[in-house]
Amino acid sequence: MTTRRAVARLPLVAPASVGVAFVVLPLLALLIRADWAHLGTHLSSPVVGQSLRLSALTTSLTMVAVWGLGTPLAWLLARSEHPLTAWGRALITVPLVLPPVVGGVALLMTWGRRGVLGGWLESTLGVTLPFTTAAVVMAEIFVAMPFYVISVEGSMRGLDRRFDEIAATLGAGPVRTFRTVVVPMVLPGIAAGSALAWARALGEFGATITFAGSFPGRTQTAPLGVYAALERDPQAAIALSLVMLLVSVVVLGALRSRWLR
Amino acid sequence: MTTRRAVARLPLVAPASVGVAFVVLPLLALLIRADWAHLGTHLSSPVVGQSLRLSALTTSLTMVAVWGLGTPLAWLLARSEHPLTAWGRALITVPLVLPPVVGGVALLMTWGRRGVLGGWLESTLGVTLPFTTAAVVMAEIFVAMPFYVISVEGSMRGLDRRFDEIAATLGAGPVRTFRTVVVPMVLPGIAAGSALAWARALGEFGATITFAGSFPGRTQTAPLGVYAALERDPQAAIALSLVMLLVSVVVLGALRSRWLR
Amino acid sequence: MSAEVFLDARVEVVLGGFRADVALARGRGVTALLGPNGSGKTTVLKALAGLHTLTSGHVRVAGRAWAGDVRHLPPEERAVGMVLADPLLFPHLSLLDNVAFGPRSRGMPRASARARAAEELGRVGLADLAGRRPSEVSQGQAQRAALARALATDPELLLLDEPLSALDPQTRSATRADLAHRLREFPGATVLVTHDPLDALTLADQLVFVEDGRVVQAGTPTEIIARPRSRYVAGVVGLNLVHGTLAPGTPATLALPGGGELVVAEVPAGAGAGDELLATINPAAVTLYTAPPEASARNLWQLDVAAVTVTGQRARVRLHGIPGTDLVAEVTLGAVAQLGVSPGARLWAGVKATEVAVYPA
Amino acid sequence: MSAEVFLDARVEVVLGGFRADVALARGRGVTALLGPNGSGKTTVLKALAGLHTLTSGHVRVAGRAWAGDVRHLPPEERAVGMVLADPLLFPHLSLLDNVAFGPRSRGMPRASARARAAEELGRVGLADLAGRRPSEVSQGQAQRAALARALATDPELLLLDEPLSALDPQTRSATRADLAHRLREFPGATVLVTHDPLDALTLADQLVFVEDGRVVQAGTPTEIIARPRSRYVAGVVGLNLVHGTLAPGTPATLALPGGGELVVAEVPAGAGAGDELLATINPAAVTLYTAPPEASARNLWQLDVAAVTVTGQRARVRLHGIPGTDLVAEVTLGAVAQLGVSPGARLWAGVKATEVAVYPA
Amino acid sequence: ASSSPGTPAGGTSPGEAPRTVTVLAAASLTDVFELIAADFEADHPGVTVEQSFSASSTIVQQVNEGAPADVVALAGQSSLEPLEQDRRATEPVVFTTNTLELAVPADNPAGVGGLDDLTADGIRLVVCQPEVPCGAATQTLFQQLGISPQVASFEPDVRATLSKVALGEADVGVVYRTDVAAAGDRVVGVQIPPADNVVSSYPILAVSDSPLAQQFIDEVMSGRGQQHLAGAGFVAP
Numbered sequence A, B: 001m002t003t004r005r006a007v008a009r010l011p012l013v014a015p016a017s018v019g020v021a022f023v024v025l026p027l028l029a030l031l032i033r034a035d036w037a038h039l040g041t042h043l044s045s046p047v048v049g050q051s052l053r054l055s056a057l058t059t060s061l062t063m064v065a066v067w068g069l070g071t072p073l074a075w076l077l078a079r080s081e082h083p084l085t086a087w088g089r090a091l092i093t094v095p096l097v098l099p100p101v102v103g104g105v106a107l108l109m110t111w112g113r114r115g116v117l118g119g120w121l122e123s124t125l126g127v128t129l130p131f132t133t134a135a136v137v138m139a140e141i142f143v144a145m146p147f148y149v150i151s152v153e154g155s156m157r158g159l160d161r162r163f164d165e166i167a168a169t170l171g172a173g174p175v176r177t178f179r180t181v182v183v184p185m186v187l188p189g190i191a192a193g194s195a196l197a198w199a200r201a202l203g204e205f206g207a208t209i210t211f212a213g214s215f216p217g218r219t220q221t222a223p224l225g226v227y228a229a230l231e232r233d234p235q236a237a238i239a240l241s242l243v244m245l246l247v248s249v250v251v252l253g254a255l256r257s258r259w260l261r
Numbered sequence C, D: 001m002s003a004e005v006f007l008d009a010r011v012e013v014v015l016g017g018f019r020a021d022v023a024l025a026r027g028r029g030v031t032a033l034l035g036p037n038g039s040g041k042t043t044v045l046k047a048l049a050g051l052h053t054l055t056s057g058h059v060r061v062a063g064r065a066w067a068g069d070v071r072h073l074p075p076e077e078r079a080v081g082m083v084l085a086d087p088l089l090f091p092h093l094s095l096l097d098n099v100a101f102g103p104r105s106r107g108m109p110r111a112s113a114r115a116r117a118a119e120e121l122g123r124v125g126l127a128d129l130a131g132r133r134p135s136e137v138s139q140g141q142a143q144r145a146a147l148a149r150a151l152a153t154d155p156e157l158l159l160l161d162e163p164l165s166a167l168d169p170q171t172r173s174a175t176r177a178d179l180a181h182r183l184r185e186f187p188g189a190t191v192l193v194t195h196d197p198l199d200a201l202t203l204a205d206q207l208v209f210v211e212d213g214r215v216v217q218a219g220t221p222t223e224i225i226a227r228p229r230s231r232y233v234a235g236v237v238g239l240n241l242v243h244g245t246l247a248p249g250t251p252a253t254l255a256l257p258g259g260g261e262l263v264v265a266e267v268p269a270g271a272g273a274g275d276e277l278l279a280t281i282n283p284a285a286v287t288l289y290t291a292p293p294e295a296s297a298r299n300l301w302q303l304d305v306a307a308v309t310v311t312g313q314r315a316r317v318r319l320h321g322i323p324g325t326d327l328v329a330e331v332t333l334g335a336v337a338q339l340g341v342s343p344g345a346r347l348w349a350g351v352k353a354t355e356v357a358v359y360p361a
Numbered sequence E: 001a002s003s004s005p006g007t008p009a010g011g012t013s014p015g016e017a018p019r020t021v022t023v024l025a026a027a028s029l030t031d032v033f034e035l036i037a038a039d040f041e042a043d044h045p046g047v048t049v050e051q052s053f054s055a056s057s058t059i060v061q062q063v064n065e066g067a068p069a070d071v072v073a074l075a076g077q078s079s080l081e082p083l084e085q086d087r088r089a090t091e092p093v094v095f096t097t098n099t100l101e102l103a104v105p106a107d108n109p110a111g112v113g114g115l116d117d118l119t120a121d122g123i124r125l126v127v128c129q130p131e132v133p134c135g136a137a138t139q140t141l142f143q144q145l146g147i148s149p150q151v152a153s154f155e156p157d158v159r160a161t162l163s164k165v166a167l168g169e170a171d172v173g174v175v176y177r178t179d180v181a182a183a184g185d186r187v188v189g190v191q192i193p194p195a196d197n198v199v200s201s202y203p204i205l206a207v208s209d210s211p212l213a214q215q216f217i218d219e220v221m222s223g224r225g226q227q228h229l230a231g232a233g234f235v236a237p
């Protein structure tokens, strides 16, 4: 009977297996072709440590900003009944499509010294953003925040409105309600959105190299390091990628098992 | 009273506004700096039409593959109670983090002439994948499918199991149930996942350039066209990006209003 | 329960196509708000809480204006407590922190808020479960915690929206006792929305019936049981209600609007032919027969069974066929079997004239 | 309804810590399956449908083996139809296509499947609504469509899991009539899970009571009404049940396990002292007093009110205090007010010996 | 050439003596400029050279948008054109030149031996896209030779071109001589006769008024700098 059952499921299992294989085979190939013998050497190069540290730093700062800005934004989008909300939502989605390099150019046009805001920033505050670690973080926020907002807004829309109302009758204003009721209640959604956004920020390349350049230790994140190494020392690039994969599987796996259903 | 209310909401509205501004300002800067006077000239260049057509073709093929492979995969992941399922899910997430260029390298290592499978493909079937339009589609599938699977699996897990059971008692086997019950019932989730995946495929650059190269009309998609144009004629690149943005806002907007809540 | 007006409100709210306009002027104590589905009960409660903005009207509680022509205090600035059918405890907080949420939000330091919360939980008999998460307690316990939470802010106005309706019958009964006990100690005004006559009769000093956004009858439970003024109100207190015009001549007869008639034993003093009257018939006084009987019942109709419901060994049979009204009869389970009472069956129903109570419309 | 065995099953299923082991051997016709929450009714139904795999046992329907030692037909290969409390109509299909889903899945061409579906919809009175989406019909209509869908595949075994429980009382009654009507025409065997005694009494030929995964009593409705054998069964038919040992001497008295006693008027022929007996008391035969009365009731207890529920003008009062059992009394609403019946009150309850029916345990 | 993360770039703030010099250089200069920067830092105690290597066009875009840089070194004269006049603090000077070379995989499976093989059947040729300097030079080469070989892909930069060859996907690629040298044993170079070859000039200029900018340019032009360049395969102008 079991075999009959298996045959009946084949039209589902076959394409699903192809799908898995399609994604997993290249990862396996990376593993197979990795220069395991010299992995230690590759990873001990200062560039590797430096760029991984910088990636850890910038993606952490990015997540702080994404949480701080994106969570209230998602909440307002989720609860707004204004007809313009749909537009706001569409605008937030756009950076998903923009080629990252163009995103970097757009950031330069905004925050560069001659940019729409950058000139004013420099003349009044004396701050120049391009080529700084701050620029890396900005580029990562720009590409990662849409993933977060779209995903978190979805969970927030699922939150029963009556919880907000009850909190209000108990004396909690909008901010207190947001902080003590909404955020704790949608934590799983926030975790899922954070995973997507963090993954996107960690892999970010195009906007960063354009807006922030590739200065080792200051703006050369792991993907930029991978790119730089790819020419001279592809095995080091692959080793660095494997470390990124490992880190992200661990981080995502931990998140998933703790938060995601 | 309204002003008091507004003040009370400020700690939410302020960061949300910063968040929106952060994403929208660079888009505005692109619009402001665009060379509107010569937009027609920029867009009439054959490269623009060619690369947009190729992007339309490849992302369409990508979506067909993503639907065909990703939907059964999402369903099996959603209903599986096997302990390995969590691992499968984590593996599927990994390409989100891989720098796209490394993804391209991994694809070359798998499907390239010297790749794990590519060598065998070439010697037995005489098929070489790199530098072909097929390679573009494969690269896009590789980066886009995870978004689709993760998103659709979420909606499928929300589907009441009793619908499957009722369908079974009515005589529908697993495949028929999937086709006639599951897929129609999670269409909104499929639409949301498709939007994310399509956007990701449309913006895809790094894996494509690495795995498929850049040949006008064959593998030079819109983002590759943008990148090429950026070298010599940034205004043409921006014009092309604006067209991509417009197309995607229209496509996503149409999807959103039809399908997304 | 003092007699001075403590809650003085007239709330007019427009929601899409629906419009509620309800006035309440009450002292301290419990007011039950009853009405069919969609009649606007929840709307009124939300307006009192500040969750809907008034189109016109006012809300004054304990002499303080909460809402009026230019004023609309947001809910968090009103001394209000609210409990809905769902407990809606915050799932990420322990019962203690749920109850402490209100005091904390109103600025009490953490330690005092928790002490206060522990005290409130004790009052509803949940002292032992203070550390539990909402998912770890039963529904009845959760609802008691929700009540404690609403009361922990010392509200002046307590709003209860069908607080017992989501509980299963046994839990409901126990929770009703706790609620009654706790309400007796509560010094403010309570507005209790309910569908359950027992809640209304056992918990409230005053009943207000709304239909389609308007008050249709208000009074003490005793007044209402004796003289329901609408079909819905009669249904709540378990009686059949008939509206008719006193016909001339004897025996005293009510002409029913649909064309039938109802013979009654006595009419209110001073009623004359042509007066509009209301009449109630206890369902237990309706006798069912399979064939027209030779009996003393002065009123006899041939009717269709529309529906049957059973509680214990007793069935309530809804009958169709008197123009303009349905008649409910209460019979034993034995009779159901013996008479073949099932939807669609055709039966004779008799009511003695002496069993009809008549009063002015 | 032929007498030959049409459905022959013994299903043993283990789910986590729960184990059901239920045998059914029935001809065509309707079997009602009753039992408390969590007793395993749904588990048995799913096992019959093939949605749970048997740990041991077998399922044979119309002489065909559906499940046994080596065989486990998947649900889609069993001639089965299932209706749950939720209609679970496929929301993306019209009622017609919902009903045609089964025939289509079993290979019928589209046109014939739709013709068949239209016919089934007609039989449950929904011919007019065939083109509507499930969201556009009422719950009662949806449930009738679900029934039509289950029957459109000509199942040999129809499984109904509380098919009326999610409907509001009025709709339930109307839908029960449709169900009764449709079941009368259905040639196969039906297993109906229900909590509602009226469903069981009006729809089923045979009642099977399960508790904790085991059959505790089975028989025709008449047998069961007369002699319930467990507290749960007695509750379903609305009676108080007492388990006791016949004491020696007169008047005939049952010694109750908790230490009390119950005087009865007569005992079953042949019963002797020390025999285990069951006794039922109709709740309407229990009289309540605020003070011990000078009355003919041979049984008198002082008890606490645990819960009160009201239907129409009648209240059911659950009383605590006879060791080992609760007593339910049925009184009028007037009596509730007059006696001050509310949870926590202490009252006297009397039962005449002649009102106690006794039979062997 | 590094500093702690977060240090703002720029040596242009007036008043105090600049401590850093920010150099944006074409990717093909990566190895050489790191050596030159080390020399420069050794000679200027307390001064840090910040370097970012990317595509010449990206560099120009960054400088045009006001990114804080001091020195710019590009591959190919044509890369300079989009650099706005008011960004230029000094006139560009050509500090070195580069020539093209054919790169083939280490095992040279197609047996490429010279320019003639580029037009052979079944040869998979990758070149840089015409928009970038090495691509422009390649096009000039083909024009001079009067050939139009089948190209499999126009890569966005030398790096991508080279990696196609290194991974064996392409049989041959046209890249700079210096890139073949930098790639080590992963690829083998096939010389192009000097007569046929195309010479690309590398311009360098200051884009800020920092005194260190000119000093760094001087270092590049110095004998020591030119020696490093020559060591990597570059040819003095």
Ligand SMILES: Nc1ncnc2c1ncn2[C@@H]1O[C@H](COP(=O)(O)OP(=O)(O)OP(=O)(O)O)[C@@H](O)[C@H]1O
Residues within 6 Å of the ligand: C015, C016, C017, C018, C035, C036, C037, C038, C039, C040, C041, C042, C043, C044
């Ligand atoms: N936000 C809204 N927009 C438009 N109409 C609404 C809204 N909320 C409620 N209504 C309508 O107002 C009417 C009154 O609703 P309300 O919830 O107050 O009734 P209710 O008396 O509480 O009924 P129930 O007994 O079912 O709880 C209904 O017709 C409802 O459809």
Ligand SMILES: Nc1ncnc2c1ncn2[C@@H]1O[C@H](COP(=O)(O)OP(=O)(O)OP(=O)(O)O)[C@@H](O)[C@H]1O
Residues within 6 Å of the ligand: D015, D016, D017, D018, D035, D036, D037, D038, D039, D040, D041, D042, D043, D044
């Ligand atoms: N998948 C499962 N895994 C473990 N235990 C289960 C599972 N499904 C049901 N149970 C347990 O089996 C027992 C019987 O459940 P079942 O649903 O059959 O009861 P039921 O008689 O239908 O109850 P109800 O009247 O509430 O519908 C319950 O204790 C339940 O918790």
Ligand SMILES: [Mg+2]
Residues within 6 Å of the ligand: C041, C042, C043, C161
């Ligand atoms: Mg309501």
Ligand SMILES: [Mg+2]
Residues within 6 Å of the ligand: D041, D042, D043, D161
């Ligand atoms: Mg069940």
